[in-house]
Amino acid sequence: MSSWNPSHRPAVPLPAPATAATSRWPALPPLTAGAVAVLLALYLTLAANLPLWRTLVQVGRAPSAYLPLMLGMGLWLVLGLTALLAWLAWPRVIKPLGLLLALVAAVVQHYMLGYHMVMDPSMAANVLQTDVHEAADLLGWRLLLDVGVVVLPVALWLWRQPIRPQPALRRLGSNALLGLGALLLVVLVTLLFSRQLAPLMRSEPQLRYMMNPLASLYSTGVAALRPGLSRSSSSPRVVISADAHLKAPVSATGRPPLMVLVVGETARADHFALNGYARDTTPELARLGVLSWRNAWSCGTSTLVSVPCMFSPLGRTGHEARRSEYENLLDVLQASGLAVLWLDNQSGCKGVCERVPNAQANDAAQVAKYPALCPEGECLDAVMLEGLDARLAALPPDRVARGVVLVMHQIGSHGPAYAKRASQAFRRFMPQCLRSTLSDCSHAELVNAYDNSIAYTDHFLAQTIGWLQQQSARFDTGLVYLSDHGESLGEYGLYLHGMPYALAPEVQKHVPLVAWFGGGLGRHSGIDEGCARAGLDAQVSHDNLFSTTLGLMGVGSSAYQVQRDLFAACRRSQVAQAAPEGSQAP
Incomplete structure (x- = not known):
């Protein structure tokens, strides 16, 4: 009798361990990394470009018109994404980067669907510079749902999809062939569809920024490289301040000027009762007898573009070029x-204040110190008035004796969380929209929330004027308020702001401009207020701010342009107010 020896046991193949995935789903055939790249490009073209397809249907109107457009742009997208992904088509790279690209595409599609925005370079730059509070206002359950619908299917596929290994040199050759081949086909598609697509790109230029996610990647790259969009405080600048000097004072009081310049946020001129709006959104300013220009226009449609432009000596056209x-x-x-x-109550000065004293009024210390003004970590604009006397006293006394310019940068009517921009006492128009997905609110609720934010701005400006009146024993005071851009509130299906300037509706560019000189600044610089009131219907813009401010503060400079000074024609005293003969703007 022989004993049993385990080493002599016949070899029997063991079954693969069952897992949830293998028990529920059939195995997928292995694919090369290049094939995964092509399928991913096809999926993103179909699933992450609903705004593009919808717009093409609206533009084409009839299937015979829009189907060729959709085919041509669809092929552009598939081939363009394939050309991009071909260089990432490596077994250990394609899955995580493909999933990241799908996530970016899904997020961008959500905002294009919800707010009818396009991802041009200015919008990409805005995204890169958005702070935590602004980003939080844009979050919500709809974002998770919209992103999940796009990302979860591709995430599941990428997780389960086996990738066939290939030698490195062979993979490199295949990737190069795939990428170059896709680019050649892009050229071929362009030639085949040029008759349909070339006129479309000229008549509907926003479509080029709706090709998702290619437009997002392109615009982000441009935003990082273009001057003014990627800011560096150390980059060389053209000097315009070398000959700046104070002129002989016009005022007979002997007091230095104190000007508060309020940079508004997202305020529309047509929602100011001062400009004829039916609702009384600006009662306190009306009682103060301010000047209000009814035909003022912005440099841009976003803070990132408008704020540097409005402080520039070049004007909008020169600034853009x-x-x-x-x-x-x-x-x-x-x-x-x-x-x-x-003094800032927003996400920064966009490079404008980097070389002058500046402070955040909404930092952690202020939030902790003034909880009633800073609910949920975001401060109402009135926080900028807290401790303002101490901030003024901390400025160099020799400079203060010559005059002060204090700039306040509002959070104003920044959307989509308009309801957060007004305290309880100024929620006059109800019910108001409380959601960040604005299309979920009725138009009336949305307008109510926005108008409440304008009413609060009216109160904040009146408070600021009250503070200026308290300084009248020491200074000749005045205030200028100018919003950076306007806002869309659902007109034409658009929300928020940031549309390319040439395509943006007027409501994103028509802004309020208000001035108050009751504290003596007007007399200080020799302004005839009756003359100024006679010009309130003239067309003005951000281009006027630079020279108007120099004129009000009595600053001489070769950068001053008399034709852009709103008050040049209304000065009783013309002492050295015009630019030196032959001087030009830089």
Whole structure:
């Protein structure tokens, strides 16, 4: 009898361990990384471009018109994404980067669907510079749902999809062949569909920024490289402040000027009762007898574009065409010997205040100190008035004795969380929209929330004027308020702002401009207020801010342009108010 020896046991193949995935789903055949890239490009083209397909249907109107457009742009997208992904088509790379690309595409599609925005370079730059509070206002359950619908299917597929290994050199050759082949086919598709697509790109230029996610990647790259969109405080600038100086004072009081310049946020001119709006959104300013220009226009449709532009000496056209960065209004004011302070209740000054004293009014210390003004970590604009006397006292006394320019940068009517921009006492128009997905609110609720934010701005400006009146024993005071851009509230299906300037509706560009000189600043600079009131229907813009401010503060500079000074024609005293003969704007 022989004993049993385990080593002599016949070899029997063991079954693969069962898992949830293998028990529920059939196995997928292995694919090369290049094939995964092509399928991913096809999926993103179909699933992450609903705004593009919808727009093409609206533009084409009839199937015979829009189907060729959809085919041509669809092929562009598939081939363009394939050309991009071909260089990432490596077994250990394609899955995580493919999933990340799908996530980006899904997020961008959500905002294009919800807010009818397009991802041009300015919008990409805005996204890159958005702070935590602004980003939080844009989050919600709809974002999770929209992203999940796009990302979960591709995530499941990528998780289960086996990738066939290939030698490195062979994979490199295949990737190069796939990428170059896709680019050649892009050229071929362009030639085949040029008759349909070329006129479309000229008549509907926003479509090029709706090709998702290619447009997002392109715009982000441009935003990172273009002057003014990628900011660097150390980059060289064209100096315009070298000859800045204070002129002989016009005022007979002997008091230095104190000007508060309020940079508004997202305010529409047509929602100010001062400009004829049916609702009384600006009662406190009306009682103060302010000047209000009814035909004022912005440099851009986003804070990132408008704020640097409005402080520039170049005007909108020159600012857009510039090849170099320039010093700005604050540099000239400071070089003249005035005291300058930028106080911010938003996500920063977009590079404008980097070379002058500046402070955040909504930092952690302020939030902790003024909880009633800073609910949920976001501060109402009135927080900028807290401790303002101490901030003024901390400025260099020799400069203060010559004059002060204090810039306040509002959170204003920043959307989509309009309901957060007004305290309880100023929620006059109810019911108001409380959601961040604005299309979920009725138009009436949305307008109510927005108008409440304008009513709060009215109160904040009146409070600021009250503070200026308290300084009248020491200074000749005045205030200028100018919003950076307007806002869409559902008109034409658009929400928020940031549309390319040439395509943006007027409501994103028509802004309020208000001035108050009851504290003596008008008399200080020799302004005939009756003359100024006679010009309130004239067309003005952000281009006027630079020279108007220099004129009000009595600053001489070769960068000053008399034709852009709103009050040049209304000065009783013309002492050195015009630019030196032959001087030109830089």
